[in-house]
Amino acid sequence: xxxxxxxxxxxxxxxxxxxxxxxxxxxxxxxxxxxxxxxxxxxxxxxxxxxxxxxxxxxxxxxxxxxxxxxxxxxxxxxxxxxxxxxxxxxxxxxxxxxxxxxxxxxxxxxxxxxxxxxxxxxxxxxxxxxxxxxxxxxxxxxxxxxxxxxxxxxxxxxxxxxxxxxxxxxxxxxxxxxxxxxxxxxxxxxxxxxxxxxx
Amino acid sequence: xxxxxxxxxxxxxxxxxxxxxxxxxxxxxxxxxxxxxxxxxxxxxxxxxxxxxxxxxxxxxxxxxxxxxxxxxxxxxxxxxxxxxxxxxxxxxxxxxxxxxxxxxxxxxxxxxxxxxxxxxxxxxxxxxxxxxxxxxxxxxxxxxxxxxxxxxxxxxxxxxxxxxxxxxxxxxxxxxxxxxxxxxxxxxxxxxxxxxxxxxxxxxxxxxxxxxxxxxxxxxxxxxxxxxxxxxxxxxxxxxxxxxxxxxxxxxxxxxxxxxxxxxxxxxxxxxxxxxxxxxxxxxxxxxxxxx
Numbered sequence: 001x002x003x004x005x006x007x008x009x010x011x012x013x014x015x016x017x018x019x020x021x022x023x024x025x026x027x028x029x030x031x032x033x034x035x036x037x038x039x040x041x042x043x044x045x046x047x048x049x050x051x052x053x054x055x056x057x058x059x060x061x062x063x064x065x066x067x068x069x070x071x072x073x074x075x076x077x078x079x080x081x082x083x084x085x086x087x088x089x090x091x092x093x094x095x096x097x098x099x100x101x102x103x104x105x106x107x108x109x110x111x112x113x114x115x116x117x118x119x120x121x122x123x124x125x126x127x128x129x130x131x132x133x134x135x136x137x138x139x140x141x142x143x144x145x146x147x148x149x150x151x152x153x154x155x156x157x158x159x160x161x162x163x164x165x166x167x168x169x170x171x172x173x174x175x176x177x178x179x180x181x182x183x184x185x186x187x188x189x190x191x192x193x194x195x196x197x198x199x200x
Numbered sequence: 201x202x203x204x205x206x207x208x209x210x211x212x213x214x215x216x217x218x219x220x221x222x223x224x225x226x227x228x229x230x231x232x233x234x235x236x237x238x239x240x241x242x243x244x245x246x247x248x249x250x251x252x253x254x255x256x257x258x259x260x261x262x263x264x265x266x267x268x269x270x271x272x273x274x275x276x277x278x279x280x281x282x283x284x285x286x287x288x289x290x291x292x293x294x295x296x297x298x299x300x301x302x303x304x305x306x307x308x309x310x311x312x313x314x315x316x317x318x319x320x321x322x323x324x325x326x327x328x329x330x331x332x333x334x335x336x337x338x339x340x341x342x343x344x345x346x347x348x349x350x351x352x353x354x355x356x357x358x359x360x361x362x363x364x365x366x367x368x369x370x371x372x373x374x375x376x377x378x379x380x381x382x383x384x385x386x387x388x389x390x391x392x393x394x395x396x397x398x399x400x401x402x403x404x405x406x407x408x409x410x411x412x413x414x415x416x417x418x419x420x421x422x423x424x425x426x427x428x429x430x431x432x433x434x435x436x437x438x439x440x441x442x443x444x445x446x447x448x449x450x451x452x453x454x455x456x457x458x459x460x461x462x463x464x465x466x467x468x469x470x471x472x473x474x475x476x477x478x479x480x481x482x483x484x485x486x487x488x489x490x491x492x493x
Binding site: 063064065066068069072073074075076077078079080081082106109112113131132133134137138141 | 300360361386388430440
C-alpha cells in the first residue's frame with residue numbers, strides 16, 4: 001500500500017470509527033453514513049458488528065428517519081424502544097440487516113456543516129459517566145476531524161494541475177449563478193481581486 | 201443584594217454535567233443549586249396555569265413536519281413547508297401533514313400532552329440533508345413570526361455563524377410582536393443559534409420523569425431545565441418511542457407557556473418569561489412561597 005493511497009486510509013479510518021464506537025458502548029453494532037454533497041443522500045459506508053457488510057455503498061434518501069434528522073439538524077439523538085416501530089425495523093433491516101431496540105446517532109460536523117452520521121445500535125454499557133448522547137457526540141467530533149484532514153489532503157493532491165485556466169473559468173462560471181449560498185459572495189470577491197491583479 | 205459567594209450567573213461555566221445532554225442538569229442526583237430570588241408574591245403555579253388547557257393559543261412547530269393523524273396529535277390547524285422555487289429562492293407553501301423524520305411529531309406530541317387545547321401548526325424546515333439548517337430555518341422563522349403565532353417551538357438550531365446577525369434580528373422582531381420563541385439548547389457543547397439569544401426562552405434537559413417539573417437555571421445561556429431524558433414521544437405511524445435530547449425539553453416549556461398564555465393572554469414575552477421564572481420548581485415551593493428565606 002502506498003503512503004498516498006487515500007482511499008485505503010479513508011476505508012481504514014471509517015472502519016476504525018465504527019469499531020471504536022461499537023466498543024465504547026458495548027453495542028450490538030455501529031455504522032457510519034456520509035452525506036453525498038451532490039444529492040444530499042446518505043451513503044452507508046462502514047459497519048461493525050451485527051449487520052450486512054454487503055450493504056456498504058447503498059444509498060438512503062435524505063431527511064428520513066433518525067439518521068435523516070441527525071444529518072439535517074446537526075444534532076445527536078437517542079431513541080429507545082424502537083423495535084416495535086415498523087419504520088425503524090424497516091430502516092434498520094434496510095441499512096444493516098439488524099433490528100435494534102435502541103438507536104443512537106450523532107452528526108459528523110465539518111465546520112458548521114454535516115458531512116455524515118455515526119450510528120450506534122443497542123448500546124449496553126457506557127465507558128463514561130457522560131450521557132451517552134454527549135459521549136457519542138464528542139467522539140463523532142473527533143471522527144469528523146479525522147475525515148476532514150483526509151479530505152483536505154486528498155483535495156490538495158488532486159487539484160494542482162489545471163493546465164487550461166479557461167477550463168477553470170468556464171467551470172466557475174457554470175457553478176456560480178443562481179445559488180444564493182454565503183460562499184458565493186466570497187467567490188465573487190476573490191474573482192474581483194483576480195480581475196484587479198490582471199488589470200493592465 | 202449581597203451574595204456571600206460568586207452567584208451562578210457570574211461564574212465560569214462548567215464544561216459539562218455528567219449524565220444528561222450538554223447544558224443539562226442531573227437534578228435527580230443533585231438538587232439544583234440555591235440562589236437569591238426576589239419573589240413577586242402573587243405569582244404561583246396555580247395563578248400561572250391552574251385550570252388552563254392552552255385553548256386559544258396558536259403554536260407553530262418549526263421542525264421536520266408533523267404527522268397530523270397521530271393519536272397524540274389529534275389534527276393540525278395547518279401544515280406548511282419551506283420549498284425551493286426556481287432560481288433556488290426559498291418560500292413557504294402549504295403541504296400535507298406528514299413527517300418523514302419523526303422529530304417534529306415527537307415535539308408536537310409533547311406540547312399537546314401538556315396543553316391539549318392549543319391550535320398547532322406545523323412548519324417543516326428540515327427538508328433534506330442538502331438544504332442545511334440555515335437558509336430554510338431563516339425563511340421559515342421569518343414567515344412564522346409574521347404569521348402571528350403566539351408561540352414558536354424551535355427544537356433545532358444552526359451552528360452557522362453567518363446566520364447569527366439575521367437570526368438575532370428575527371428573534372428581536374418576534375419578541376416585540378409578542379411571538380415567543382422557545383428554543384432547545386444544542387445537544388453538544390457547541391455554540392449555535394438562536395437558543396443562545398436573550399430574547400428567546402432557551403431550554404435544556406433535566407433527567408426527572410415529571411413533565412410539569414421545570415427549573416430556572418441561574419447560570420444561563422440555557423435558562424430553563426425541563427424533562428428531556430427518556431421522554432415517551434409520539435412517532436409517525438401512530439407509535440410511541442422514548443427519546444432523549446434537549447429537543448424534547450423545549451416542547452415541555454412551550455406547552456407550559458401555552459397554558460399560561462391561555463389563562464393570561466395579554467402577557468408580553470418578557471412577562472411570560474418572568475412568570476415562567478416565578479413558577480419554576482426552584483423559585484417556589486408547592487404552596488407558592490419563595491424557597492429562599
